[in-house]
Amino acid sequence: MTDSGYSGGPFLRPAVARVPHHAPGGTSSALRRLAANETPWPPPPSVAEALREAALWSHRYPDRGSRELTEALAERLRVPMEHLATGTGSVGLLKQLLQSTVQHEGDEVAYAWLSFEAYPHLSAVAGARVRQIPLRDERHDLEALADAVGERTRLVIVCNPNNPTGTTVRRAELERFLDRVPERTLVVLDEAYREFVRDPDVPDGLEHYRDRPNVAVLRTFSKAYGLAGLRVGYAVAAAPVAAALRACAVPFGVSGPAQYAALAALRTEDELMERVNLLVSERKRVTDGLRALGYSVPGSEANFLWLRLGERSVCFAAACAEAGVLVRAFPGEGVRVTLGLPEENDLVLRAAAGADAAAP
Ligand code: PMP
Helix, strand or coil: CECCCCCCCCCCCHHHHHCCECCCCCCCCCCEECCCCCCCCCCCHHHHHHHHHHHCCCCCCCCCCCHHHHHHHHHHHCCCHHHEEEECHHHHHHHHHHHHHCCCCCCEEEEEECCCCHHHHHHHHHCCEEEEEECECCECCHHHHHHHCCCCEEEEEEECCCCCCCCCCCHHHHHHHHHHCCCCCEEEEECCCHHHCCCCCCCCHHHHHCCCCCEEEEEECCCCCCCHHHCCEEEEECHHHHHHHHHCCCCCCCCHHHHHHHHHHHHCHHHHHHHHHHHHHHHHHHHHHHHHCCCCCCCCCCCEEEECCHHHHHHHHHHHHHHCEECEEECCCEEEEECCCHHHHHHHHHHHHHHCCCCC
16 A cells, blocks of 8 residues: 555545555565465356356346345345345445444544554544554453443444454453443444354354344455455344445445355355365464464464564565565564465475574
């Protein structure tokens, strides 16, 4: 992202003119990509076939309401259709939620920090003031987050598992938190990595939204389902919130290929969840390997690991690049390593062994 350095014309909202934007540019690199929490495999044949077929209908607008996909999700998740909304990735849905809730100058959005970078970005675009509550031992401090919810807090986000740390909130903690957040504030449970969770004490947001009209769960086809490039996600929330999401959607935003590939992915879920299982076992192997090298690695329930390397982060990422893998450095904070194929993960372990970046 680059800062436009443009102070804006009289027609631009100042908040928007100040937000850093993505300049056009490529992401091509000869390195193995372990930087964006993508899945390392291309779509399986049935999904590729659905894409080919859907592409032949590219001269037509897609189904605006993603009916077939919504029906399949409703059946799969055992939720009523009116509680579902599909969107252009879960970030698209988050943007719609912000648009639905942030109204006046001074309206606030609260979330833990460090967390997903889209939160400050989209909050700024919406014109919200942000309250960032520091992580504690790399985990959400839900007590402090609840304390930060005030009269003007329109939306509070809980990223579970948290990107970039992979850490989670527990069921009892979440319940206490939800009990404390007033109904005037919408709680967004961002569960982009839900399918990678194996700890039974990590709550499934779908257990919690039913009796709470102010809880929305965000999920995506970008991670476990391997469709990051197609931009399709979904939200589960009480009917008025789901309706607001549909009202704020870009018309026909979820393309036909995205809808049909997501549908095909749901139908071949067993195969895709086998892939997830492999990444989960790699998660343990790589965590153990890094810890054996002296790195401090928080337990992750997602498809990535977090190394809090502070000032050594950029050096570590450079060592990985040297070994042929692109990882994501957060300068001054740490490095996030997406789990990939076993041989890709081995490259990270090899780089880590030589990087001299373990505990000083
Ligand atoms: N939430 C979190 C926590 C994420 O890490 C990501 C992807 N990096 C997303 C949402 C966005 O996913 P999508 O591709 O569905 O917009």
